[in-house]
């Protein structure tokens with residue numbers, strides 16, 4: 203069996219090679235992303251493996267179907283980049299619903315601690331023998347209120363981590379889960395009372411730009427916003443305005459609305475043409491990481507194991523209902 207693997211990075215390969223060898227899959231790693239121009243590279247392959255910034259619109263889905271690709275396996279949890287209507291009846295889609303909620307939740311806390319205690323700046327200063335503390339003051343997380351939007355696997359782990367820091371936790375979820383024991387409130391109350399807001403919901407029509415000028419206007423002055431979910435949960439232009447006006451005190455962004463053109467690639471020798479991204483990165487109270495919250499050895503191993511299991515079960519006629527992505531009724 204042959205798998206065409208798009209947007210491949212060197213850190214993907216060891217795990218996938220190991221699990222593929224166990225089940226006699228041949229993997230062709232393509233560095234290029236999957237899109238209208240590259241879909242034909244899947245000719246002759248039984249399956250396609252894609253990641254968060256691959257394009258799976260109806261043109262690409264139809265092309266893969268014409269080429270005889272039988273199944274699409276996503277090596278990620280989110281599937282907002284897939285046109286599920288186009289896939290219906292043509293291309294079954296599987297994903298990795300959970301690979302390490304700890305990886306993402308711990309990264310969210312890492313970003314919060316970094317931006318708050320300025321460890322990224324202290325590191326650079328002391329390497330230059332500059333031992334001044336000017337401008338490095340943060341605030342205690344203990345006793346602060348964190349608002350968590352989306353209390354699924356990652357949101358719940360993040361809540362536990364915040365609990366360990368002695369923070370008060372407010373939660374909002376479209377489908378509250380009483381078994382979490384979290385204090386659920388309506389969104390406006392969460393916006394009004396939180397010192398820190400962390401996004402852990404999926405990107406849907408409901409949640410697109412959930413952080414915008416109107417929601418920011420409800421928030422405390424100086425609020426810190428963390429987004430490790432999907433870029434388009436935040437209206438970037440509104441966030442920049444609020445950062446400039448000091449309404450928002452800090453932003454920790456592992457994802458960005460237009461990240462597809464930049465993230466995972468090295469632009470260090472280039473003029474980056476995205477003015478919003480450049481503006482964000484220029485601000486001392488903003489930290490941007492390149493959609494890396496998932497990147498732990500445990501998560502990479504789970505991603506490879508689940509993806510190869512999704513393939514093996516599909517071709518054995520026993521598809522895993524827990525990992526199949528279906529259109530909502």
Ligand code: NAD
Pocket residue numbers: 279280299300303306351352353354355356357374375376377402403404405406408409430431432456457493494495496497
């Ligand atoms: P999950 O499905 O376990 O939890 C998502 C939660 O969001 C659920 O409780 C759901 O009820 C809730 N939700 C759905 N619609 C909502 C709405 N309109 N408003 C508020 N809450 C809503 O998912 P998870 O594993 O916790 O992952 C959460 C998100 O994290 C994913 O959708 C993905 O976008 C993102 N993610 C990012 C990375 C990364 O590397 N940065 C890695 C994995 C996942």
